[in-house]
Amino acid sequence: MRSAPYEFPEESPIEQLEERRHRLERQISQDIKFEPDILLRAKQDFMKTDSATDLDQAPKELYPERELVPEREYQRVTISGEEKCGVPFTDLLDAAKCVVKALFIREKYISLSMQSFCRTTARYLQEELGGRPLDLNTFEEMPESSVSADATVHPPVSETHPYEVLDPASMPPGLGYTCKMVDGVVHVYTQNSSELDLPYPDLQEYIADMNMMMALIINGPVKSFCYRRLQYLSSKFQMHILLNEMKELAAQKKVPHRDFYNIRKVDTHIHASSCMNQKHLLRFIKRAMKKYPGEIVHVEQGRGQTLSEVFESMNLTAFDLSVDTLDMHADRNTFHRFDKFNSKYNPIGESILREIFIKTDNHVEGKYFGHMIKEVMADLEESKYQNVELRLSIYGRSRDEWDKLAEWAVKHKVYSDNVRWLVQVPRLFDVYHTKKQLSNFQEMLENIFMPLFEVTVNPSSHPQLHLFLEHVVGFDSVDDESKPEHHIFNLDSPKPVNWTEEDNPPYSYYLYYMYANMTVLNHLRRQRNLNSFVLRPHCGEAGPIHHLVSGFMLSENISHGLLLRKAPVLQYLYYLAQIGIAMSPLSNNSLFLSYHRNPLPEYLSRGLMVSLSTDDPLQFHFTKTIKIQGIKEKTYIRVAYRFETLCEELNLITQAVRSEELETVEEQGSLCMGAGPARR
Numbered sequence: 001m002r003s004a005p006y007e008f009p010e011e012s013p014i015e016q017l018e019e020r021r022h023r024l025e026r027q028i029s030q031d032i033k034f035e036p037d038i039l040l041r042a043k044q045d046f047m048k049t050d051s052a053t054d055l056d057q058a059p060k061e062l063y064p065e066r067e068l069v070p071e072r073e074y075q076r077v078t079i080s081g082e083e084k085c086g087v088p089f090t091d092l093l094d095a096a097k098c099v100v101k102a103l104f105i106r107e108k109y110i111s112l113s114m115q116s117f118c119r120t121t122a123r124y125l126q127e128e129l130g131g132r133p134l135d136l137n138t139f140e141e142m143p144e145s146s147v148s149a150d151a152t153v154h155p156p157v158s159e160t161h162p163y164e165v166l167d168p169a170s171m172p173p174g175l176g177y178t179c180k181m182v183d184g185v186v187h188v189y190t191q192n193s194s195e196l197d198l199p200y201p202d203l204q205e206y207i208a209d210m211n212m213m214m215a216l217i218i219n220g221p222v223k224s225f226c227y228r229r230l231q232y233l234s235s236k237f238q239m240h241i242l243l244n245e246m247k248e249l250a251a252q253k254k255v256p257h258r259d260f261y262n263i264r265k266v267d268t269h270i271h272a273s274s275c276m277n278q279k280h281l282l283r284f285i286k287r288a289m290k291k292y293p294g295e296i297v298h299v300e301q302g303r304g305q306t307l308s309e310v311f312e313s314m315n316l317t318a319f320d321l322s323v324d325t326l327d328m329h330a331d332r333n334t335f336h337r338f339d340k341f342n343s344k345y346n347p348i349g350e351s352i353l354r355e356i357f358i359k360t361d362n363h364v365e366g367k368y369f370g371h372m373i374k375e376v377m378a379d380l381e382e383s384k385y386q387n388v389e390l391r392l393s394i395y396g397r398s399r400d401e402w403d404k405l406a407e408w409a410v411k412h413k414v415y416s417d418n419v420r421w422l423v424q425v426p427r428l429f430d431v432y433h434t435k436k437q438l439s440n441f442q443e444m445l446e447n448i449f450m451p452l453f454e455v456t457v458n459p460s461s462h463p464q465l466h467l468f469l470e471h472v473v474g475f476d477s478v479d480d481e482s483k484p485e486h487h488i489f490n491l492d493s494p495k496p497v498n499w500t501e502e503d504n505p506p507y508s509y510y511l512y513y514m515y516a517n518m519t520v521l522n523h524l525r526r527q528r529n530l531n532s533f534v535l536r537p538h539c540g541e542a543g544p545i546h547h548l549v550s551g552f553m554l555s556e557n558i559s560h561g562l563l564l565r566k567a568p569v570l571q572y573l574y575y576l577a578q579i580g581i582a583m584s585p586l587s588n589n590s591l592f593l594s595y596h597r598n599p600l601p602e603y604l605s606r607g608l609m610v611s612l613s614t615d616d617p618l619q620f621h622f623t624k625t626i627k628i629q630g631i632k633e634k635t636y637i638r639v640a641y642r643f644e645t646l647c648e649e650l651n652l653i654t655q656a657v658r659s660e661e662l663e664t665v666e667e668q669g670s671l672c673m674g675a676g677p678a679r680r
Contacts (some may be wrong), residue, residue, distance in 0.1 A: 003221050009406065015168055016111075026073050031211055032431060042138060052197070056475075058496065066679060074189060074240075074243070074480040074637045074640065075244055075640065076241070077236055077240065078240045085225075085229070085232075085652060086228050086230070086232070086632070087224070087228060089656075091224070091225060092656050093220050093656050093659075093660055095221060095225035095226070095653075096653040096654075096656055096657050097660075098216050098219060098222050099226075099573065099576065099653050100653060101212070101653065102216055102552075102573050102578060103121060103125060103573070103577060103621040104125065105212070105454060106210050106552055106553055107121075107122065109201060109209075109553050109554055110514075110556065112199060112200075112519060113519040113535070114519075114523070114532050115534045115535065115552075115555075116556060118577055119576040120646055120647065121577055121578065121646075123656070124647075124651065125584060127657060128224070128650075128651070128654035128658055129654055129657060130657065135264060136338070141434070143230075161413060162467065162470070162471070163410040163415060163464075163467055163468075163568055164413055164466070165467070166410070166463050166464070168460035168463055169672065171460050171463065171466060172459050172528055172529075172530075174457065174460060174461070175457050175458065175528075176191045176457075177189060177190055177196070177457045179450060179454065179457065181442060181446050181449075183495050183496065183497070184441070184495060184496035184497070184513045184517075185516045185520060186449055186520055187520075188457070188520070188524060189215075196524070198520045198523045198524055199519070200484070200517075200520050201512075201515070201516060203491070203512070203521070204491060206553075207490055210489075210508065210549060210553065213325050213549045213552070213553065214546060216569060217545065217567055217569040217570055219569070223568055223569055226569045226571070226572035226573075227568040228570055229572055230606055232574075233606040233607055233649075234335055234602065234605050234606050236645065237607070239607065240606070240641055244637055247637055248635045248638060251635040251636060251637055252635050261385070262384070262385050264385055264387065265385060265387065266387045266388070266389065266611075267386070267387070267389065267614055268389050268536075268557070268559075268580070268582040268611055268613055268617060269389075269391075269559045269582035269584060270390060270391065270613060270614050270617070271390070271424070271616055272373060272390040272392050273358045273359075273369075273393075274358075274619055275388065275390055275617060275618070276372055276376055276617065277617050277618060278323045278326055278328055278329060278618060279323060280372070280375070280376075281328070281347070281372070282321060282322070282323055282326055283360075284357070284368070284371070284372050284375070284647075285318075285321065285347070285353075285357060286321060287305060287351065287366055289307060289308065289318045290318065291305055293308040293309055294307075295307055295364065296363050297310060297356045297362075297363055298310060298352060298355070298356060298362075298363055298394070299363055301423060304363075307356070308350060310353075314348065314350065314638070316348070321567070325348060326347050327344075327348060327349060328344050328346075328618055328619060329619060335590065335591065335592075337654070343454070349433075356368060358372075360392065360403075360404070360405055360408040361404050363405075365408065365418075366408040366412065369408075369478070370408060370409075370411075370412030371412070373390070374412070374413075374414060374416075377415075377416035377418065377419055380416060380418040380419065381417070386418065387418045387419070388418065388419055388420075389419070389420050389421070389473065390419055390421055391422045391424040391478075392405060392421055392422075392424070393424050393425075393426060394424075395426060395427075395432070396425060396432075396444035396445070396448045397432055397437050397447065398445050398447055399451060401447065401451075402452065402462070402465050403457075403464065403465055405468070406462070406464040406465040406467070406469075409421075409468050410464045415471065420471055420472070421468075421470070421472045421473065422474050422536065423472060423474075423475055423476065424478045425448060425476070425477055425478070425510075425514065426478035427477060427510050428479065428504075429503060429504055430503060430504035432444070433500070433502065439500065440497055440499055440500050441497075441499035441505060441513075442495075442496035442497040445496055445513055445517065448517075449521065452469070452521055453521060455469065456521065456524050456525050456528060456530060469530075470530075470531060472533065472634070473533065473534065474533045474535060474536050474556070475518060475534075475535055475536070475537075476537055476538065476559070477510055477514060477535075477538060479538075481507065481540075481541050481542040481543035482542035482548060482592070483504070483543070485504075486503045487501075487509075488506065489505075489508040489509045489512070490507050496513060507543065507544075508546060508547070508549075508550040508551060510539060511551070511555075512550070512554070514535065514537075515535055515554040515555075518533055518535055518561065534555075534556040535554055535555045535556060535557055536555060536557045536558065536580075537555055537558060538558070538560060539551035539558035539559065539560065539593075540560050540561040540562055540564055541559075541562055541563075541588070541592060542562070542563070542592050543563075545563060545566070547563070548561070548563055548564060548570050549568065549570070551579075552574065552577070552579065555579070556579075556580070557580035557582065558579065558580070558581055559582045559583075559584075559613070560581070560582075560583065560584065560605075561574070561581040562588060562592065562599065564581075564603070564608075565599040565602070572606055573602075575606060575607055576646075576649060576650060576653075578608075578646070579609065580611065581599075581603065581608060581611070582611050582613040583600045583610050583613065584599040584612075584614065584615035584620075585600055585612075585638045586615070586620040587615035587619075587620055590619070590620060600612075607645055607646065622656070
């Protein structure tokens with residue numbers, strides 16, 4: 001039965017013939033390099049095939065046919081003929097060489113730091129260009145296992161709480177190594193004072209690679225080529241939707257017990273201090289005022305203040321409080337005003353309430369904040385299908401920040417199977433330096449990274465931190481990207497120990513030293529069979545374009561990426577490398593870019609790896625229900641389309657580079673043959 005009058009029956013002989021044509025053509029193009037002579041004749045015969053009878057009578061050895069899953073068969077759009085990319089071959093060759101060079105640069109830094117690089121892209125770089133085997137052994141692919149419809153998909157519940165095992169005897173033994181920061185990067189030494197071989201990127205090489213990337217993204221022919229390819233990807237996706245929308249919908253309906261509400265969702269960009277909505281925070285404050293009115297929550301000039309006294313000093317009672325009184329919703333007044341947005345974290349505009357309720361380090365040791373986070377976790381566990389990666393802050397002002405944060409998590413048992421942690425480092429060195437809290441930038445780096453090396457070398461020295469780090473997945477770099485940068489990162493830049501200026505170091509300076517120390521730390525932790533970390537900074541929300549260059553080279557994923565819409569070369573590179581971009585249209589709407597101009601739909605149509613994230617529900621949401629027009633990448637058809645399109649783009653650039661290499665080899669061979677008799 002047809003569900004609509006304009007649908008053709010599935011047994012249409014024309015459709016069957018076209019599908020078999022495409023299937024054979026794809027098979028021939030995939031196997032041409034293995035049996036060139038036979039398959040060349042097969043292709044010539046194939047072009048003469050005009051009917052289903054001809055296809056049925058074709059010799060099987062010429063047309064090897066693979067079994068295909070029916071759901072993965074769909075209408076494909078192909079382009080044939082010479083110069084099918086729309087630019088002359090010389091321009092294609094120049095652009096392809098630049099793009100391939102950029103991908104190799106990213107692969108170098110990502111593999112060095114033990115982060116994950118797209119396997120499809122890596123395969124093309126390795127196999128098609130005949131390069132060295134890429135270092136992907138650390139990220140071996142898990143074998144697929146068949147799952148029955150009745151099988152459970154929920155993780156098993158642990159019998160003991162992960163923060164309860166605090167016995168130092170159960171932890172890995174100490175190694176007796178010592179750690180010292182030299183020129184902004186931690187070095188580890190054995191007991192006999194020999195340095196461990198823990199690699200990290202050379203600063204001179206990094207600056208050279210970054211300059212090369214900066215030159216590449218402003219190269220005119222490369223910009224034109226990448227812009228054309230992005231336009232082609234958008235148009236191809238629209239054609240795919242036009243041809244396959246009904247098939248995708250039918251395939252989607254065949255999946256039992258799965259729709260938008262009960263598929264796995266992971267919020268990869270959300271800050272812990274604003275992970276609750278305003279109503280939740282309001283109810284919690286009222287509950288705390290009723291339950292703990294006499295608890296001392298703040299010390300002012302040596303005198304303790306109870307919770308009720310704090311509100312009395314503001315002439316407020318629980319009855320007076322409302323969502324409007326809290327005044328934490330980001331409105332149009334915060335547009336391009338990051339300072340006003342930051343002030344929205346203060347309930348009722350009072351920083352003392354922020355310290356009491358949404359800080360981990362305060363007079364009550366983060367008790368209220370811990371309880372509130374656990375309520376959010378309970379909501380996630382009840383929904384079953386929602387997971388989040390909450391961001392907690394380490395500022396780098398003192399060496400004990402990590403221990404205090406870990407103590408907060410362990411003491412209040414702030415843990416859920418649905419939650420993992422990222423640690424965000426605000427780029428506020430200039431503020432701390434002005435307040436005389438830090439003397440130089442290296443001191444800030446030491447406060448951030450030295451405790452991590454100490455607990456890795458000897459877990460029993462920081463037992464709570466050791467347990468906490470098992471649930472930390474990576475680092476984030478946060479702050480207002482639109483701030484003007486008065487310094488360009490180059491070889492003449494001061495070393496971290498000599499950075500004593502009032503100006504803040506530039507974004508790329510922060511990111512390089514975070515990346516370098518994380519790389520050394522990952523190698524050390526891998527030697528001890530401990531979990532490693534990734535770098536996933538806020539990047540490309542505003543500010544100069546070189547932020548996205550640093551993110552491309554050093555980061556596994558980024559958050560925001562709005563400025564990619566203005567940089568076609570970088571956007572195309574982010575697509576080819578399949579770099580994850582966590583986007584937050586509601587957040588951008590209140591800060592930097594109005595909702596209707598957000599590039600998320602455009603990125604999605606072109607195939608960039610995007611996800612929707614909430615960023616700050618406290619500022620942007622009114623309820624705990626997330627209302628999203630879903631990113632529908634659910635069916636086998638869509639997955640097959642994305643994979644095949646990516647492979648076509650990678651094949652286009654790698655074959656262009658490969659063809660030049662072959663021509664060079666042939667020319668050298670002919671020169672040698674021509675020069676042979678003369679040498680005799």
